[in-house]
Amino acid sequence: MVIETPNCIDARDLTFAYAKGPPVLDIPRLTIRSGERVFLYGPSGSGKTTLLGLIAGVLNPPPGALSVLGHDIGGLSSAARDRFRASHIGYVFQMFNLIPYLNVRDNIALPVRINAERKKRLTSGLNEAIASAASDLGIEHLLDEQVTRLSVGQQQRVAAARAILGAPELIIADEPTSSLDANRRHAFLELLFANVAEAGSTLLFVSHDLGLADQFDRSLSLPELNRAGE
Amino acid sequence: MLLLHLARKSLTNRLLTTSLTALSIAFSVALLVGVENVRTGMRESFSNTVSGTDLVVGSRGGTIQLMLYAVFGMGSPVANISHDTWKTWDEHPAVSWTIPYALGDSHRGFRVIGTNDSFYEHYKYRGGQLIALAEGRPAKTVFDVVLGSQVAERLGYELGERISVTHGMSAVGFMNHDEMPFEVVGVLEQTFTPVDRAIYVTLEGVTAIHMGWESGGPPMPGDEVSAEDVLAMDEVPVSQITSFFLGAESRAYTLQLQRDISTTEDEPLTAVIPGLALSEMWRGIGYAEDGLLVISGFVVLVGLLGMLVSIYTSLDARRREMAILRALGAGPRRIVSLLVLEAGALSAFGALLGVLFVYAGLAALQPWLEGQFGLQVPIQALDGVQLMYIGAVIVLGFVAGLVPAIKAYRTALHDGLSVRV
Numbered sequence: 001m002v003i004e005t006p007n008c009i010d011a012r013d014l015t016f017a018y019a020k021g022p023p024v025l026d027i028p029r030l031t032i033r034s035g036e037r038v039f040l041y042g043p044s045g046s047g048k049t050t051l052l053g054l055i056a057g058v059l060n061p062p063p064g065a066l067s068v069l070g071h072d073i074g075g076l077s078s079a080a081r082d083r084f085r086a087s088h089i090g091y092v093f094q095m096f097n098l099i100p101y102l103n104v105r106d107n108i109a110l111p112v113r114i115n116a117e118r119k120k121r122l123t124s125g126l127n128e129a130i131a132s133a134a135s136d137l138g139i140e141h142l143l144d145e146q147v148t149r150l151s152v153g154q155q156q157r158v159a160a161a162r163a164i165l166g167a168p169e170l171i172i173a174d175e176p177t178s179s180l181d182a183n184r185r186h187a188f189l190e191l192l193f194a195n196v197a198e199a200g201s202t203l204l205f206v207s208h209d210l211g212l213a214d215q216f217d218r219s220l221s222l223p224e225l226n227r228a229g230e
Numbered sequence: 231m232l233l234l235h236l237a238r239k240s241l242t243n244r245l246l247t248t249s250l251t252a253l254s255i256a257f258s259v260a261l262l263v264g265v266e267n268v269r270t271g272m273r274e275s276f277s278n279t280v281s282g283t284d285l286v287v288g289s290r291g292g293t294i295q296l297m298l299y300a301v302f303g304m305g306s307p308v309a310n311i312s313h314d315t316w317k318t319w320d321e322h323p324a325v326s327w328t329i330p331y332a333l334g335d336s337h338r339g340f341r342v343i344g345t346n347d348s349f350y351e352h353y354k355y356r357g358g359q360l361i362a363l364a365e366g367r368p369a370k371t372v373f374d375v376v377l378g379s380q381v382a383e384r385l386g387y388e389l390g391e392r393i394s395v396t397h398g399m400s401a402v403g404f405m406n407h408d409e410m411p412f413e414v415v416g417v418l419e420q421t422f423t424p425v426d427r428a429i430y431v432t433l434e435g436v437t438a439i440h441m442g443w444e445s446g447g448p449p450m451p452g453d454e455v456s457a458e459d460v461l462a463m464d465e466v467p468v469s470q471i472t473s474f475f476l477g478a479e480s481r482a483y484t485l486q487l488q489r490d491i492s493t494t495e496d497e498p499l500t501a502v503i504p505g506l507a508l509s510e511m512w513r514g515i516g517y518a519e520d521g522l523l524v525i526s527g528f529v530v531l532v533g534l535l536g537m538l539v540s541i542y543t544s545l546d547a548r549r550r551e552m553a554i555l556r557a558l559g560a561g562p563r564r565i566v567s568l569l570v571l572e573a574g575a576l577s578a579f580g581a582l583l584g585v586l587f588v589y590a591g592l593a594a595l596q597p598w599l600e601g602q603f604g605l606q607v608p609i610q611a612l613d614g615v616q617l618m619y620i621g622a623v624i625v626l627g628f629v630a631g632l633v634p635a636i637k638a639y640r641t642a643l644h645d646g647l648s649v650r651v
Binding site: 056058078079082083085086087091093097098099100101102106110111113114115118162 | 232235236239240242243550551553554555556557558559560561562563564
């Protein structure tokens with residue numbers, strides 16, 4: 001079901017509870033316009049990762065409550081959510097989540113190789129696209145390294161390159177800067193913004209570090225949005 | 231192609247666990263295929279205990295009993311055959327040759343067999359190999375003795391050694407024929423058949439042992455026959471044998487001869503076609519090989535369980551990896567395929583390695599197996615049954631991968647992403 005909306009993310013009365021537990025999320029209304037750079041903050045345990053999981057289709061929201069890029073996430077089958085996520089969403093995980101036995105190049109290429117739609121969106125060949133993303137993020141000299149040999153900052157940039165390759169409409173970053181020092185954090189954000197701007201993607205950036213908020217178009221406080229736990 | 235790439239990378243990344251798993255499968259497969267080979271070898275060795283002989287003839291009795299005492303040197307004959315009856319058949323126009331056996335005596339637990347030159351010319355085993363002398367010459371005169379290879383080895387006799395022969399089969403008879411000075415004149419080559427465990431003398435030699443014993447007990451004083459007395463005789467009269475092997479002029483006569491011998495009116499006789507009797511006997515004792523097969527089947531099962539366990543445990547470590555793949559958009563089919571592919575590739579590789587082990591092991595151990603156990607294990611291409619076993623192992627490997635794969639997919643998303651490193 002495709003809902004006609006200019007919003008990239010549109011949630012109405014979105015509630016979610018893990019099996020048998022109390023509701024973790026209860027959001028009456030949340031909209032994020034396409035192309036927006038949004039900073040979402042909240043203390044640990046406020047449900048940030050859960051909300052991201054719902055938006056990315058890692059978790060299963062109730063039908064009709066959450067629309068992402070016009071798709072009703074709750075109405076999709078689990079395999080369709082996997083496909084949707086791979087085609088449209090670039091996800092930078094809190095723990096980077098690189099595959100340890102693949103080298104940098106293979107890790108960056110993974111979502112594009114898994115998903116044909118994402119591959120179609122490449123404007124050049126796969127290798128050139130990887131090289132260009134890598135050079136944007138300053139890791140072009142590391143492409144043939146094993147990811148386990150990289151520093152934390154380098155791993156973070158590999159994860160970012162993987163998320164932006166094939167210009168997905170929505171890029172979600174879950175506390176990607178938590179293991180970086182202040183200087184690197186700033187540099188990483190600049191790289192991320194440049195790439196998002198170039199691809200015209202929407203960026204949803206989650207952190208508990210309010211100091212980053214002023215670099216975004218808009219900040220959202222999850223505890224204010226979320227009625228659960230009140 | 232992505233799947234193959236991922237499977238290969240992931241397997242080589244966990245090289246130690248991977249190779250241990252493959253190795254355990256390889257050993258199970260090697261055992262299964264090896265046992266099958268040994269089974270064939272055992273059957274072949276057994277049915278080739280004696281070959282080239284068309285009939286084995288003894289006094290009227292059970293065929294198995296006849297085979298046991300005439301071929302395997304176990305148990306004893308019920309009655310003897312007269313020398314004249316044997317001669318009649320020996321000279322029969324359809325008969326090419328016969329080997330007479332006179333049984334009943336022993337030397338230190340080994341059977342003494344009285345026979346003649348025909349034994350050295352016609353006795354065949356293992357697909358038509360003639361027995362041969364390792365050293366010395368065949369027994370010609372009345373006190374000549376030829377030893378089976380195992381007898382020579384166990385007792386440590388050399389050419390020229392003088393021995394005595396016991397009447398009856400006990401190892402230490404009180405009725406030792408000590409007065410008879412037999413002399414070792416030859417030693418047979420190893421045959422890995424019961425031939426190795428017997429002592430061969432002439433028919434006259436067996437007769438000589440019994441001279442003076444006609445009453446059934448030791449000779450009375452004054453009736454003793456000394457070696458000199460025997461040697462002084464022009465001819466030692468042979469009156470009885472216990473059985474004989476027979477080669478027909480043509481295979482075509484075998485059945486007719488068997489019928490004629492079994493129904494002869496002169497003396498009650500039984501004639502057996504050794505090949506048939508041997509396979510009949512193998513069917514009787516062959517359940518041992520089924521036991522072997524069952525055991526190796528269980529070994530394969532354990533090997534596969536081991537693989538299942540190792541895939542299952544590695545899954546725990548790979549939960550996050552599976553979650554990443556799913557988060558990046560790999561659907562259930564891909565995740566399951568990846569794990570099943572890994573398991574299948576492992577078991578296929580293990581099976582291949584196992585077959586290599588078998589051939590390498592056979593090449594290395596074949597002479598030893600033959601030397602130690604008389605077991606001829608053939609090195610040959612895999613037969614249908616073995617290919618079926620190997621196919622089953624590989625298929626089971628894929629199936630074994632399916633179980634953890636489905637579990638992996640189920641758990642991949644909700645807990646994988648929150649795993650901390």
